[in-house]
Amino acid sequence: MNVRSNSFKNEDYIPDKYTCDGSDISPELEWDQIPNVKSYAIIVEDPDAPGGTFIHWVIYNIKQNKLEENVKKIEKAGVGIQGVNDFGRVGYNGPCPPRSHQAHRYFFYVYALSSELPVKSGVTAEELKRMMEGYMIDKGFIMGKYKRKG
Numbered sequence: 001m002n003v004r005s006n007s008f009k010n011e012d013y014i015p016d017k018y019t020c021d022g023s024d025i026s027p028e029l030e031w032d033q034i035p036n037v038k039s040y041a042i043i044v045e046d047p048d049a050p051g052g053t054f055i056h057w058v059i060y061n062i063k064q065n066k067l068e069e070n071v072k073k074i075e076k077a078g079v080g081i082q083g084v085n086d087f088g089r090v091g092y093n094g095p096c097p098p099r100s101h102q103a104h105r106y107f108f109y110v111y112a113l114s115s116e117l118p119v120k121s122g123v124t125a126e127e128l129k130r131m132m133e134g135y136m137i138d139k140g141f142i143m144g145k146y147k148r149k150g
Contacts, residue, residue: 001031001032001034001110001112001138001139001140002031002032002140003029003030003031003032003108003110003140003141003142004029004030004031004142005027005028005029005030005108005142005144006028006030007027007028007029007069008027008142008144010142010143010144011143011144011145012144012145013103013144013145013146013147014027014094014095014106014144014145014146018069018094018095019094019095019096019146019148020093020094020095020096021096021148021149022094023070024092024093024094025069025070025092025094026057026067026069026070026071026091026092026094027069027108027144028066028067028068028069029042029066029067029108029110029142030065030066030067031065031066031110031140032065032140033065034065034112034137034138036114036137037112037113037114037137038113038114038115038116039060039061039062039063039080039113039115039116039117040060040062040063040065040080040110040111040112040113041059041060041061041062041080041110041111041113041117041128041132042057042058042059042060042062042067042080042108042109042110042111043055043057043058043109043111043125043128043129044056044057044085044092044106044107044108044109045106045107045109045125046095046097046104046105046106046107047105047107048097048101048102048104048105049097049104050098050101054086055085055086055124055125056085056086056087056092056093056094056095056106057082057085057091057092057093057108058082058083058084058085058123058124058125058128059071059077059079059080059081059082059083059091059092060080060081060083060117060123060128060131060132061080061081061116061117061119062079062080063079063080064079067079067080071091071092072091073089073090073091073092074090074091075090075121077091081117081119081120081123083122083123083124083125083127083128084122084123084124085125090122094146095144095146096148097146097147097148098148099148099149099150101147101148102147103145103146103147104145104146104147105143105144105145106143106144106145106146107141107142107143108141108142108143108144109139109140109141110139110140110141111132111136111138111139112136112137112138112139113132113135113136113137114135114136114137115135117131117132117135118131
């Protein structure tokens with residue numbers, strides 16, 4: 001499954017607008033429509049974080065194959081159910097690596113599922129991965145990089 005964005009190209013730098021140094025809004029994302037899908041889910045991961053993989057976004061029960069930028073940071077955002085990221089917040093929080101670090105990679109994983117998932121409050125990425133077991137039809141990603149200035 002191909003994942004793409006008008007906000008940034010695969011393996012390119014993510015614009016400040018989508019990071020903690022800008023407006024910190026979610027980027028626009030689009031992916032291939034997969035047959036027999038009942039819902040999609042997205043998990044955004046930074047595998048380069050100092051303490052291990054850091055989760056920036058958890059959203060599931062998405063019904064279409066596109067998200068406009070700036071999804072509201074509320075659990076029931078109208079386009080899906082948002083869980084809790086590793087900042088301890090609901091919704092998207094963008095790249096915010098330590099200033100001294102090299103560029104980090106941010107993987108926007110999109111999962112195509114054969115079912116809608118139960119609506120639960122405060123779902124973490126680990127919980128969502130468990131909930132998706134046995135329902136995954138396909139998976140794809142787009143990766144963007146970010147390095148803070150100064």
